[in-house]
Amino acid sequence: MRQQTVSWAPDNKVIPNNLIPTAVTSAGKKKQQAAKEFIEKALPLKGDKTPPPVLVMDSLNNQNGSLRNALTSAFKALTCRYADDDDDDDDDLLETKVVPSSDRFLPSVIEASADGRTKAPTAGACGATCDIRNSPNRILKAAEKGNMAEFQRLLAADERRMQFRDSRGRQAIHHAASHDRINILEFILSRPNAELRPVDNEGNTPLHSACTTGAAKAIAFFIQHDPEQLECYNKENQSPLHLATQLNKVASLTALCDFKSQIDVEQKSKHGRTALHLACISDHADAALILLRDFGASPKTTCDNGFYPIHEAAKNASANAMRALLEFCESIGIPRAEMMKLFDADGNVPLHSAVHAGDLKAVELCLESGALISTQQHDLSTPVHLACSQGAMDIVKLMFRCQPDQKMGCLTCSDAQNMIPLHCAAMFDHVDLVNFLVDEGASLNATDKEGRSVLLLAAARSAWKTVASVLKLGADLGLQRDNQRRNLLHHIVLSGGSIEEFTLSLNDRLDEFIQLLNERDTYGCTALHYAARNGQLKSIQSLITLGASVNLKNNDNQSPLHFAAMFGRLNTVRHLLDSKKGHLIINEMDGQGKTPLHIASQCGHVRVVHLLLVKGALLHRDHKGRTPLHYAAMNGYNNTMDQLLAVHSHLLDQTDRDGNTALHMAAMKNRSSTAVNLLNLSCKITKNGLDMTPMDYALHCKHSEVAMAMVTHPIRSDEIMTCQVKAYGCLVEGLTAVMPEVMMTVLDRGISKSKMSHDSEEYFVKYSFTSLQNSETADVVPMTDEPLPVMNIMVRYGREELLSHPLSVKYLETKWNAYGMYFHILNLMVYTVFLGFLTLNAVQLMQDNKKRHHGVSGLEVADAFARPSIATLSSMTSVIVLSFVLFNVVKEAFQLIQQRTKYFVDVMNILEWTLYLASGLMALSQLTRTEEKSYQNIVAALAVFLAWFNYLLFLQRFNRVGLYVVMFLEILSTLLRVVMVFSVLIIAFGLSFHILLARVELSLKQPVLDARTGNVTFKAISLSDKGFHSPLVSLIRVGTMMLGEIDFLGTYLRPLRNLENSTWYQIVTATLFLVAFIILMPILLMNLLIGLAVGDIETVRRNAQLKRLTMQVRLHTDLERKLPKKILEAVDRTEMCIYPNQKGTGNIMWRTIKRWFGSPRNNVTSGGGGGANGKNLSKSFTQQIESNINEIQEQLSRQKDKIREISKNLELQLTLVRLLVSKMEIKSEAEELDEGEFNSANLARDTTEQLDGQTDVK
Incomplete structure (x- = not known):
């Protein structure tokens, strides 16, 4: 395996030891030793003049990733250090391999020979090689040194190096400008597309950089070639002039002064400060003098905060700058006293600002320049007030020493709070200054705006040292009073x-x-x-x-x-x-x-x-007759109530002068927990002097929390529900009218579910109807004989959410299944018989009219007498129809007598009267055998239509199809309202078409045969035949056109060929009206109707549901009024248990009848066959929600128990700590x-x- 080495050989350089140790501190302790040995070998010894030997780095390759990365970071830092070094000996720079990563200029691992000399990589070595002399930092060094040859060489190798930036975002032009290298700047300017105004990270241009170092030649160069840089601002909103002034670069200011005609010396930086403001803030006297003398800066220019340069100098303790400013102003004829009288935005003169700064030299200079210590600012405070507030004894003494004639005036001068300087010193507890001011003649009895003397003000501000000192000075205790x-x-x-x-x-x-x-x-x-x-x-x-x-x-x-x-x-x-x-x-x-x-x-x-x-406090009553229990209940303090009742239990039901008990107070103030506590203690529910119970106040004030707590009390809820309220008569009506959400909770309590599994056959849901009907033990709606009183209250106030509650629906369902279904089915069957006879009678009427029209032969007459049953069939149906009509007329008459004017409000009553009258006339015409008259067919058609329409209305009583019928009627009413609104357009177009087309004659004539003579004549064709000959017919014609019957070819296009020249323009105008009609009526209006029907379907469904439930309540109410009480008592139920998972019983016919005429919830809540499986999607979703709610409630209960336990433990620990502290006498x-x-x-x-x-x- 070839050995891997790393080498570098900078002459006479010592690598700082703080670079490597910080890079390897993240390595583990077991790796520290190997890293330390490697670093000791790799780094040259301090003072070593010779290059370090070539080092073998097999140990580096064997280290873990984190240590290797740490060492690599160290070498990167070393490389950057040596790349930026000023070493001009290029022969000592090494060639290194280029690694394929961001570490391009890191000394990489290269091959080494046995003698330690580096050599070029052999074939197959990874990556190309590059010289460290080509480092991007070299061009910045060349620009700094002014090395033109090196700069040109680097730039010729890569033009992009001109855009290279250092860590501060500065390019080569910045470095050349800051080091005043004109040759580099001229070379950059000579290049095509030269950019003289790049900015660094701080927004500084090259001119800014030149001003920071005082490079005068560079400043002149940039102003001559790019004078717009004078108006450039950096991120601190500073121009080159501001930057040079802030850094106190006199040389830069001198160089800029040569171009002062191009410079606006009053240009403002951050906060509207000029260069003179900055010089005064930083106490740069020389810079300020140059700005004033050479640039002509104005000493009376304010910043955005309203401060003059003299104020900035005084406020920042810039005594030298202030002196230079005053001397210059005096030289140009502005007296120093005038400068000392300049007020800033807060009314401060320079002396105030100098006192704020606390600089003794600045204060002394202001005093020498003629500033008066009695000058008051906007709040009437003098510099002496400010100095006393700060406790600046030396400044106060200086002011009194310099202006002794002003001393007594200042000691007695009051500010906006009527405080003298002694007050200011006293309230901040500057005791030495207080003693000095008293010795100088300040009065101890002076008072401020609130009437407080020095002693009282010091005591009010906790200045205890001053209080003791003032007392020793002899302040009079007996006269010390404030306002x-x-x-x-x-x-x-x-x-x-x-x-x-x-x-x-x-x-x-x-x-x-x-x-x-x-x-x-x-x-x-x-x-x-x-x-x-x-x-x-x-x-x-x-x-x-x-x-x-x-x-x-x-x-x-x-x-x-x-x-x-x-x-x-x-x-x-x-x-x-x-x-x-x-x-x-x-x-x-x-x-x-x-x-x-x-x-x-x-x-x-x-x-x-x-x-x-315990100490013997007695239970007195206050002036309102209230006991302590009343006040504890009024504010909801249950523990206090328990403490009072534990000693005096007779307080529970005591009343005040208005007859209010503690429960009344809790209801007035909406204290739900207090009401529950009182009810648990068996308090009485009484009426006060205004005949109002606690629930009356809850309803009157709309305190739903206390009402909810009382009506859902686990023990006394039934008693509360039966109590009478003053405004509504019964509590149920009050809750329904004012607090439907509380009434919803009352209904929720009427539904209880077994704790068995939801899939078990023994699982049941129990419905209790005690809150919906009166019982033998208690009446929820007292003093009424009206059937279904609670349901009628819901209908009266239009509470759909209460009517559609599962308990209310189940209650109506029991009424329907008990008796309503049978009576209405019987009523439907009777009406069906009537409808059949009425329809048969109308059909027979048409057949009889046909025979009369064509005549009757002798054989037909003989046949009728031979078979009289066929001849009398029409008479029989007429008698049956007439009998039914007479019966219903009598019934409607009784209803009219009972309901009186309310009878005519219901449109259905008018419809039924029309039906019975038309049916009676039709039957009488059949019985009397009168000659054919047109009215017979009219009344017959009207009777048949109303009878079948009324049959549709009968179906809305049945739950299966009733909702659809009611929705149909809702949409019908919406349609009628829309048509009434837009009938204006129908009238407009109808009259327009009538005027344009009623009297238009065509030039084309058509042959007409005369029936009498047999002669053929030619008659002119008129457009009045198209349905526009009269206004009424024209309106009807427009209505049919809305449905698509426009007849464009026959009415508008063809007549254009056969018109006379004088009337053709009427057809053209009518065509234009037709275009407008097509856009407005068939397109817009019809789409609007469809959108209303589809988009508002949910509202229609809700309204239909409310109306259907309202109709059921009224139907059951009417039936119970007519039924004997024994029957009602036999069918009424106070509770019901439903087993949704058990299969239904009964034959198929009975289940079919109940499916069609029973409750729509039958498949969910009853034991019918439709709900046998009990595993539909809605049920599963409901079960999941209930399971999650139960789980959350259990977790909350456990958390509450834990919190209570933690609270008890904390109280116990606190008690132990207090005992420990007392034992240790801490x-x-x-x-x-x-x-x-x-x-x-x-x-x-x-x-x-x-x-x-x-x-x-x-």
Whole structure:
């Protein structure tokens, strides 16, 4: 096997050791040693002047892939390093094999001879060879060095090398420009299609690169040959002028100045900053001076943020640039004082900006230039205010020293918040500056906009060092009040300060401090109120020890105990109750009559409620007569309710002044879990003073959650369903009208399924109809004798989803199978007999008319007398038809008397009256044997048509075909509405064709034979024969044309040949109308009708389903009104069990009758033969969904159990940790704060907002 080696021999170069070790750190520990040995052999020793020997690398080939890749990456880094080296000795560069990958310039493994000298690869060696001198980086080096010969050689070998970029995206022209190599630039310019404006990764052109290094010749070259580069901006929105200024390249600016006529010195970069702004920001004084003096830059140009260059210099502490700017302005006649008065967008002068920067030199320069320390910005703050806010003592002293006459004015000057500089220093706790300002004459009694003195402001901002210092300076405690009349003690408590520390530091003034204990603010609150609200246990103990009263009330008549109960401060409540007057305040009432127990129950603080009950809190009522249980139920605090009822169980059914129980409160506020809890505790369902039950409030407020919880209660749902509601009479009607989704859930509870497998023959579905009908024990619709009251309520409110519910459908199905099917089949059979006799009578009428028309021979008369049965058949059918007509007329008369005006609303009644009248007239004409009259045929045709159409309407009562009949009627009504709308077009075209074609005479005449004389005459042909001779006939003709009967050849095309010259244009005009008619009527209108019929079929189906179910309810209602109660009681069922997997019983004829006239769900829910297999697609899909739902419910139940267990464990661990901390006597800051709401370090909140919220009744 031929040995593989790698060689390189750069003279006098040391390979940095940090390249290889970082590349092999990812190798395993077992491979580290082999890699280390290889690296030690491969790398030249430090200081070694001779090339390393040729190294054998068999060990490299034997390494794993990760180590080999690591070493390869190292060699790639080394190669790039040496390829970019400045070594000009090309003889030392090695020839290496080109690897077929991206590692083209990596020193590859080549063959070596025994003496270590490299040689060209032999035949069969993989890949071609290339010289490292041809590396793409070489052309960049040549451009940097200005090596024209090497540059030309490399470019001649490959023109594409001109486009080569380094890691920063720079081409050869960038490198030549940055190193000022004019010969390279001129050579590039001389080439055809030379590009002088390529950009690197940062968007810099070659001119940008020249400006970054101060290459003056290159700058002049580019401006002379490509002056547009002066307007080019990089990605930072900087032109070459901006870049040179920011980098402080004076040489570049000097070179650019030679072409200042071509440069806009006011061009703006990012944020609208000019080059002068950048020079001032970076404190480049020389660059700023060149811009001002040589370029003519304006010192009064603002950026987009409204800052002048002088402001930028002051804000960035650029003292040198500011000095140069001021000196130049002074030289051109702009006084320094004028520059110091320039305002930026925020109203700051340069002195304000310098103070913001905190640079003492810049401030001193502004002061020397005439800036006044009393200058106010937009918020009326002076530089002294800003310096005091920052605590810049040296700047304040400098300003006072430089302008002593302005000192007192500044000390008393107020800003927009009416604060003097002493306030600014105090609220940020700059205690040394506070002492200095007081020594200089600042007043301690000055107040801000909120009436806070320096002492109160420091206390409100937790500046405790300043508070102590101000007290030592002699601040008067008795006069310190803000606009809300809060004293020092109020602010100490609100800011979370330690009262104990203050009392220790006020030994000689403790009496003054004690006088503040019971003082009240504008809300009537003392310091103890706020300490109780925030749960500051240490402050509460100190206040009580100092003598603070625990029974003082605020403006809402609330004591500190009320506050503690409101925010759940358990330990605070305990401290207050353990005080000397604790027994006196436990049952005190506030302005609304609420005791602390009321408030704790209202806020749901269980532990506080328990403590108050243990301490002897009494169950008083507030001014509305409500107990604590009312408030706990109103806000849904079940644990609090359990705590109250565990001690006082008689609270359960107590009412307030309006007669509301706790269940009423829960229903008003939609607290479903609370309602369930109260129902579990066997609370009473009563009416309040307004005669309203809890369900009345749920319906009135549309609180579906609490309604759902009450009607689905596992124990008391039947009791709730039978309760009466004020607005609707019964709960079922209220739920149907307002909350159909809740009523849907009630119906769902009426369907229960066995727990057996869905494929088992013993699997059953149980239907309970107790929610759909009245029973002996309870009435869901009380005080009514109307049959099917619940179903009629659903019909009245049009609740299709309730009518089509499986329970409702099964209920109607039981009614149908019990008696409805038999009565309607009997009715259909009777009507079928009537229809047969009516049809036979009409046919006999036509035969009788035929005989009368042709005459009757003597033999026919003799035959009729010989066989009288044939002669009297017509009379018999007429008598039968007339009898049926009389019977139905009497029936319809009774209905008219019962329904009155509602009778005429139903179109079917009008149709039946027309049918009976036409049938009676036809039968009477047969009996009277009158001479033939035209009306007999008319009434006969009308009677037959209406009879058969009514037969179609009879079929809609039967489930199998009823849906299709109702859908047909729905589509028919849609068609009639559309035709009525578009009848305007029919009238328009009908009248147009009548006007154009009614009086057109053709020149062609046709022979006419006179029947009397036998003479032949010629008569002119008229287009009136085509159906347009009258307006009415023309409208009918247009209707037939819509169906395709246009007759274009006979009516429009042929008459054009035979018309007189004076009327031909009428046919042309009629033809144009015909084209418009074809587009609008047969095409658009007919397609519209088809689209309505097909596209709206789902809506039609839903409407048909609702109408069919509505019709069934009305039919069953009418039948039950007429049937005896004994029959109804015999067939009524309260529940039904269906075994869908069991085969049906009975003979084939009975199953066939039930299949055609029974329920359409028979094959799924009943035991008929159609549902014997029980394995259809719908059933399988339903079973799968139910199985998935059950599985999800089980998983959720298990997860809930796990969460409860985790919660219990966490509480136990927390208890153990607390016990451990107490045993180890570990103290923390948290011990100073009580538990409860708003337990945070920031206790100084907006008290006004919180107190206003406390007075609102939830």
